[in-house]
Amino acid sequence: MDNEPLIMAIDIGTTSVKCLLIDEQGLTINTASKGYPISSPYPNWLEQNPEDWWTAAAQTIMKCSKELNLEQVVVVSLSGHMSAPVLIGQEGKPLMPSILIADTRTSKQTAYLRSHFLNKFTTSTGNEPLDAFTASKLLWVKEEYPEVLKKATNFFFPKDYIRYKLTNKIGTDPTDAGNSLLFDLAGEDWNWEMINELGLPVSLFPELFGTASVFGQVTEEAARQTGMKAGTPVVTGGADMACSQAGTGATKHGTMAITLSTSGQIVMGVSKPEANGIGKVTYHPGAAAGSVYAMGSVFAGGLGVEWAYKFLNNKRSMDASDYEELARLTEEMEKYPVGSNGLLFLPFLVGSGSPHFNAKDRASWIGLTLNQPKALLLRSVLEGITYNIVENVNLIKGMGTEIEKVFLGAGGSRNPVWCKMIADALGMDVSVLANRDGSALGAAIIGGVGIGMFSSIEEAVEKLVKSETTISFDVENHLQYKKFFARYQNIYQALNEHAVSR
16 A cells, blocks of 8 residues: 555675565565675685665665655664674775674784683673674774774774665664674673773774664655655664564574574574573674574585585586576485485585684585485585584573574575475474565564554564464484484594694
8 A cells, every 4th residue: 555654674784785665564565685795805804895885775775665655664774794893984984894794814813802801701792702703803903904993983883884874873783782792791881991901992982772763864865865755764773683583583482593594593582691602602682672692603504505516516606597406406305315325514614603613624525425416415415504503503402591483584494405404403393484584574673663663572573573384393304313413423523623633
């Protein structure tokens, strides 16, 4: 209907921006997306130009809202990829590229933080220093580009930059601040003591706003660039995984969400960081004030499958015909048994994330023979990634968290073989989400709460997050997977010991 109120969510991903329009019932009215490049000028460097995000966002907003009555868009909310700092100067322009979460140029700074401040960080955040967190990146800028730090008037995060371009106001929120290591989880504020101790300018750190607070309005200039209506309320929004927690239903008690994208994430709300999870999972502020979620990170999700397909077919990239062939091979996988006839893949193509966090870990295929078909090889890759997921789920269980329901989301949840594999390996029924874009839907939920369309994030999640189908696990398959998972763990330990001692 022409007068129906719509929520616009803008999700700034690492490879593309997505614009989502939904109504009060959660029905998708329109979507649009546009990609942008990642630059790697030196080994271990991964960075992006924040202006590319804005150019793509403006075009995507215009495309998404085309042929709509813009009076219908009653709020804009945002989500964005985490930990990547944007340093701006007096004119509000970025002073250097944004260093992405997967960038590991900061190993020296991370080692320094671990050796001098490990206990302070684990006490204030529940996390050990990692290259992924913003603190190491800011220290690297301080040491390598001190002139940039002197010119900088503020820093914030990817979704904050887009919101700044929309509203001309500067700020961030606890969910993104929490990924810096410089946020005190219990105090819900910047850790000013640690910021001073590291010699970082206090003036850089922006004001914190609630995720669902109305941050500002679309300016006349932003309206001209995007086609939006000037004065439209803009809600703060949150980090992509905090938004995804809402958009996948993992804000509910006992509900875990597993997102199967380029990487994989295992997310579940917890009451507080648990000692036996520190250094194995990461802890983050949730979208609801005072909430916390634990996240397991599987570095090779869909990335592992695409790598294997390209490797087996001598391809440098994949086009539409390759994805069609991959779908055919996926169907063929179903004829092979649990355990892939003894073929095992360790999925650590880019080192390991949770629960090992070992950059020296490497991928391996164990049990190769002549004439193994592609479908079998690809199935073993999916099983190896699944074992890494199981490690994370078991770890969260071991923290005393009761898992009552598991939702699967993102692009990999369209693969029925993988979904069934995960259900069987976990020994739990799993539900596939109807809306797989958890971050964008979560941002939309936060936007609706911000203008009073929903009374709370909990109410909105109950109303908008739905499952498309439920996949039951097979008891016999689960018993088989328990044996193969034990083998995976034993082989990982043997190969990892070799890698460390090398």
